[in-house]
Amino acid sequence: MSVEFRPMRSVIYVDVCREEYRHRLQHWLYGHHIQDSISNFGPYVTKYAFYNALPVPPEGERFGTRRMQMTEHYWLVNEMEPEMRNKAIAEYMPMDVLRWQGCVPDTDETPHENLDGDVGRSIGGDNGCPPFVFAHVPISWEEDFKGKGRMVCDGPNYRWQFVIQYPDGVSEEEGERWFHEEIVPYFQARPEVNRFLSSRIYHDVVGCTFHRLVELWFDGPEEWYQAAVEGAKALPKPVWAQQERFPFLKSNFNIVGMFLTDIPTSDNLTQFRGYITMR
Known part of the structure; x- marks a missing residue:
């Protein structure tokens, strides 16, 4: 056995x-999920952080903007390998957690059984509901298109982070050509x-079907x-477009993202001290 x-x-x-579910989801995340997660992957994860989502800007819904949080991990190993399949402690992940996320x-017919954590992180997308996005990328950014040399002291950043999946019938080669020849030069300028x-x-x-992670500040x-809205009206619509205007991709299915600040709400490995409530 080797990892x-x-x-x-x-x-x-x-x-x-x-909004009826925000406080419930937060209770599960901070009251159950952090401790379950660290108990399982503490030895081989170097960073585990939550970043609260900023409010959705005007027209942000067209861009598949999610509204709760981004969860970030830095892994030393691939925990999905067969050698890692036996977990001493199961995660507490009731089906309601996926219901609250959409x-x-x-519906009230949603079953209430506890899910295997890995199963829960792969649900959606084939049931008419938006997919659960769990995307793994190289530990360092592969492509640096603009802004090299920017420092923390240059000011706070409004980060638009998103993943894209090219539509069915569009090859990855064709999608990548569109991204590099149309989208990259536009935002560079x-x-x-x-x-x-x-x-x-x-x-x-994890079998993630999205093709690319992008971040613009x-x-x-x-x-x-x-x-992204006013100026992007000038971008030519590709023949495969799923909506009339940029981003041309189907919201919440082919483009999913979030607006974030620079720093995490909770850097869990160094800051989490338990679910300690207000008096």
């Missing part, structure tokens, strides 16, 4: 389908963009709107 050393980063986009239908980075997504870890939501 391959394979440093990676992963992102999970957690949505909340109704990955299963929001936009004065509102301070930083532009991207990596291809690994398909062999702006001064704020107004600058994002000028670049």
Whole structure:
């Protein structure tokens, strides 16, 4: 039995389908999930952090914007390998957790059994509901398109982070050509963009079907709107477009993302001290 050393980063986009569920989802995340997760992967994860989602900007719904949090891991190994299959402690993941996120239908008929954590992180997308996004990428960004040399002291960043999946019938080669020949030059030329980075997504870890992780930094939501909505009206529509305007991809299915600040809400391995409530 051997485990391959394979440093990676992963992102999970957690949505909340109704405000009625936000506090419930937060209770599960901080009251159950953090401790369950660290108990299992503590020896081989070097960073495990939560970043609260910023409010959805005008027209942000068209871009598949999720509204709860981004979960980030830095892995030393691929825990999906057969050698890692036996877990001493099961995760507490009731089906309601997926219901609150919109990955299963929001009905009273939703069953209440506890799910295997890995199963829970692969639900959605084939049931009419948005997919659960769990994307693994190289530990460092693969492509640096703009803004190299930017420092923390240059100011706070409004980070638009998202994943894209090219539509059915569009080869990865064709999709990559569109990304590099149309999208990259456009955002490189936009004065509102301070930083532009991207990596291809690994398909062999959890079977994630998305192709690319992208991150663009702006001064704020107004600058994002000028670049991604107003200015992007000039981008030519590809023949395979799933919506009339940029991003041309089906919201929540072919493009999913979030607006974030620079720092995590909770860097769990160093900051989490338990579910300690307000008096």
